Amino acid sequence: MQAWRTGLAAVALGLAALPLRAEVVVSHGISTFGDLKYPADFKHLEYVNPAAPKGGEISIWGFGGFDSMNPYSVKGRAAGLSSIFLETILESVSDEVGSAYCLLCETLEYPPGREWVIFNLRPEAKFSDGTPLTAEDVRFSYQLFLEKGLTDFRAVLAQQVESAEVLGPHRIRFTFKAGFPTRDLPQTVGGLPVLSQAYYTAKGLDLEEGSMTPFLGSAPYVLDRVNVGQTVVYRRNPDYWGKDLPIMQGRSNFDRIRLEYYADYAAAFEGFKGGSYTFRDEASSVSWATGYDFPAVQNGQVKKVELPSGTMATGQAFLMNMRRAKFADPRVREAVGLMFNFEWSNATLFYGIYERVNSVWENSDLEATGVPGADEVAVLKPLVDEGLLPAGILTDEAVMAPVSGDRQLDRGNLRKANALLDAAGWTTGADGLRRNAAGETLKLEILNDSQTFDRVFIPYVANLRQAGIDAVMTRIDNAQLEARERPPAYDFDIVVGNARASLIPGPELKQFYGSATADVSAFNLMGLKSPAADKLIDLVIAAKTRAEMEARTRALDRVLRAERFWVPQWYKAVHTVAYYDMFEHPETLPPYGRGELDFWWFNADKAEALKAAGVLR
Known part of the structure; x- marks a missing residue:
């Protein structure tokens, strides 16, 4: 965002950045290049349905198995979506490249050269056990990833950040090292997951070790149940602290997200056909071309669709x-x-x-x-x-x-x-x-x-x-x-x-x-x-x-x-997906995200019709 100079006194609603003092930007977000798409007073993201109902379950499949709920260790095999419990200070969006908006923070402050950044955290932010999320938790999480994160990640992080200083219960400053480009660094530190220091210490957790005890975070989902190596279910937290934030409107709509694990693609496809899980991102061309001739597809009970994608190839x-x-x-x-x-x-x-x-x-x-x-x-x-x-x-x-x-x-x-x-x-x-x-x-x-x-x-x-x-x-x-x-x-x-x-x-x-x-x-x-x-x-x-x-x-x-x-x-320049006809999504999807676990929603009437027809259990 452009830093407005001393002497500009007008304050207009919707400006993306306002001056705190000379040469310092105060903003609700930050963009690598150019202006932010969404103004400070935005009501919801353009690509969501803010009136989307909450409820139901969406289920997907995972490959192989798992024996850990720690996604940040090379030891053990972490369950899919096991970082779902954790939030970051800044949140990226699916219709904009290079921008990030305040989630755990109310505002961020930085000079035009981005030599440092201050995050003003939301006082209402809480972990899923109801305990407050503070600047001390942010500093603790940063130190943890600096000392125990993936070796290559912490080596790069150590080159970039000089210090993390707690300025108050909900205020933290990151100062970046001189001589290292600072263009992306506010987003880098703002994108680190925030863990509960008290919970991590009390449970004796170790970021470098595999563990079936998940980290405590502040995100909309908590662990519901797990069958090690086979099934993991995440449950929406009805007391999620951020449910009224504009950036969270129309999102996290499912009551449960379930993952079923299979040993191979063929077995997983048979599981989908039998209704063991309900959403499939089809990666097999032969299955896409020849396998979707089972009765539920022919009867319209399972949708087989190609959705537009503006994302890069995966390499x-x-x-x-x-x-x-x-x-x-x-x-x-x-x-x-x-x-x-x-x-x-x-x-x-x-x-x-x-x-x-x-x-x-x-x-x-x-x-x-x-x-x-x-x-x-x-x-x-x-x-x-x-x-x-x-x-x-x-x-x-x-x-x-x-x-x-x-x-x-x-x-x-x-x-x-x-x-x-x-x-x-x-x-x-x-x-x-x-x-x-x-x-x-x-x-x-x-x-x-x-x-x-x-x-x-x-x-x-x-x-x-x-x-x-x-x-x-x-x-x-x-x-x-x-x-x-x-x-x-x-x-x-x-x-x-x-x-x-x-x-x-x-x-x-x-x-x-x-x-x-x-x-x-x-x-x-x-x-x-x-x-x-x-x-x-x-x-x-x-x-x-x-x-x-x-x-x-x-x-x-x-x-x-x-x-x-x-x-x-x-x-493929499109998403090839199949799902049981009880899920809905906005008519226009954003270019950089399909969003089935984020902003799709559940149609309870359609789900009941599928159960009545014997298609789903």
């Missing part, structure tokens, strides 16, 4: 573990990528419903396309001059995923892969397998925790073997996969994961792609260590205007894609 990909010597040569990584035939897979296996992921910022304005524009060249050229990037980055088109033919094995791409592997020193022996100078075979293991993906992985493995790569697919359960992916083990060659990104990228990039956290990050699975990417990440974080941020992000996207640490997979 889903086969990720290569570059900590392993076999992936050190980018020619090997490029060859591995050439052997996946997306076009054949999409036509033969996916019924043509997907598009290919090419960019870390796919389906957004931040995606690098074609040759670099002048703004990107200005960012990239200094790195070329330093010898951190090849000169071709200034003139070449952005790296795109290879295009294959309509047969499973594309002979042209096979020839390119063979040439790359030969040049990288992996020569073919009499048995058809490639070996290096030490006589070691080029062995690749792709981990798979779901039989649903066998039909994708098996043809890919066959293509890799045609190139002389000793490729295998290893089926393991979800718990084993999670353990092998986690730091510090990183015990894998190739796994399916996500190249993560956001529409306003900031310090989280250091966790996703930074060299300093590559061997401790739960997100940088590929172990990327690129001095050029590191410098570009710093430039993205330091961008002061949207134009600067966009140009620098596209340059970073270009460099990340040139590293070929992934074999990009696919995405």
Whole structure:
């Protein structure tokens, strides 16, 4: 928000920011770039139904199982939605990018340079046990995540924040370190979950340890019941302190949110058809194309719909573990990528419903396309001059995923892969397998925790073997996969994961792609260590205007894609969902959130009709 200068005395209702004193902004929210969409006196978010009824239950499914209610530890497997108990000082919304509004706070204060921020907490804010939420709880939570949070997260947080100082029972100040870009830091500290210090201490909880005792928070939902590894139910708290806040109108409408766990996708789909849970985000193209012919769909009792989505692709990909010597040569990584035939897979296996992921910022304005524009060249050229990037980055088109033919094995791409592997020193022996100078075979293991993906992985493995790569697919359960992916083990060659990104990228990039956290990050699975990417990440974080941020992000996207640490997979530009016809939602959904657990609601009459028809129990 614009900081109004001394001498402006007019105070108009609805201004998004007002002066506390010279050079200090007082506001109900904060935006990274530009103005806030919602004024200080807004009544409710545009995309909700403020008159939505409360009641009923929505149920979804989870994969595998769980043995913990702690979502912030790498120990144990946390139940889905186990952070649902906790709120943050600031709340982001689904129809605006880069903005956050006061939730636990009434206002925030900050200077134009954002060197510090003060949050004025709402005195009425309470934890779900009725105890007050104070600035001491905020400071305690910050210290907890600084000392015991995920290693990569706390390493970045420690670089950013100088101190957290309690100024009063409901007033806390965060001061940021000099020399670190401050553009996103009010949102960063305002986005930390707030835990009850008294409860955490009394229960002897440990953020680093798995536990079935959930943290005490202030959010609308509390734990109702749990069957470890199988079912977890969250219950709406009728005494939720913030139910009358404008930002909470038309939200948290279900009395219960239930998760049912299944060992695999096929079993979960059968559970949905049988009415064991009631909302399904369909991830299987074959199920979407051929599986929704059961009577409840034909009778209109289950809705099968495509909902619009304005979000980026997830960056889903086969990720290569570059900590392993076999992936050190980018020619090997490029060859591995050439052997996946997306076009054949999409036509033969996916019924043509997907598009290919090419960019870390796919389906957004931040995606690098074609040759670099002048703004990107200005960012990239200094790195070329330093010898951190090849000169071709200034003139070449952005790296795109290879295009294959309509047969499973594309002979042209096979020839390119063979040439790359030969040049990288992996020569073919009499048995058809490639070996290096030490006589070691080029062995690749792709981990798979779901039989649903066998039909994708098996043809890919066959293509890799045609190139002389000793490729295998290893089926393991979800718990084993999670353990092998986690730091510090990183015990894998190739796994399916996500190249993560956001529409306003900031310090989280250091966790996703930074060299300093590559061997401790739960997100940088590929172990990327690129001095050029590191410098570009710093430039993205330091961008002061949207134009600067966009140009620098596209340059970073270009460099990340040139590293070929992934074999990009696919995405849909729509949400494919199915649900029993007892849920309703606003006619126009926001671009950046589907919201079924947030602002959809329950129609009790429709639910009774489904039960009367025997469709639901």
